[in-house]
Amino acid sequence: MKVSLLYSGGKDSSLAAWMLRRLGYEVKLVTVSFGYADFAHYARESALAIAGDGFPRRGLHQLHIAALEALAKESEAIADGTRRDDRVPMPTLSEVQSIEQRYRVAYIAPLRGFGAASIKNLTYRIFNIEYAPSEASKSADYEKEVRAYLKDKGYDVNKIFPSHVQSRVIGYKGENDE
């Protein structure tokens, strides 16, 4: 079973990749960026919407859906690192079912059934992680590109995006079932 995973290098999408692999999936990591397929159009649109209402959550949600749709066009199954306790709006059941029906794909969110504490346990058991403020992070989240794009356009991105810590997986502790 093949699955294309929306991948940023952060701990959530890395954990999602590990889980899917453990469950027997053949996982393709896809980092969707402004240069990916016809994603740039949506990304610019969402970036300007974010700048317009100064409220990044809605725009990032739209971007997430657009990224899943870009992935869905070329995959049998798609996945992301969405967690049960995510603070950002996650794909709703109706959005997910709409993507599944329109693109004839299966959508999998392997972390959706896990709460914050369980994710933390799994993550520390499996990975070595580096934390950095989101403006300095090396992870490939499209939030970064949105930020760069808006900065180019002359917006004060630090006013729009609240500063938060982003994670990047820098090592794997190996298979350890205990």
Added chain:
Amino acid sequence: MKVSLLYSGGKDSSLAAWMLRRLGYEVKLVTVSFGYADFAHYARESALAIAGDGFPRRGLHQLHIAALEALAKESEAIADGTRRDDRVPMPTLSEVQSIEQRYRVAYIAPLRGFGAASIKNLTYRIFNIEYAPSEASKSADYEKEVRAYLKDKGYDVNKIFPSHVQSRVIGYKGENDE
């Protein structure tokens, strides 16, 4: 990491057990029945509520929550076989967080991020399954006990519970990552 899984022998809770094991959890299968802890009281109450409004979904939902709470009293982490596309009402986020806070446990629903098609794929890859109408099924779902209890009390259970097919795992196809 230890987790107690609400287990019926059906394909969903069996798949949940397999998944948790693959992810490195030490899984304890617990079949909650009328005889389990102080569960009988809730079970009888829900059974009569079901008989009262002739609408099993609400009562079975209450029972599910009561079963999770019974499990939570003696576990660090609890889990069930709830799926994204389940037709019966599943524990809501606020119910889950309430249980987690009151009992200081983590609740895990490993199948929650998987749609019907993905569950089906995984299930057929892993298990040999037997299907039977729910009234004849050998699985240990507490719905069966509720049914038996109401029959004893003189109710026509076939009018209350719509006939449906239940599954039981009768074999394991072995580790196969392809």
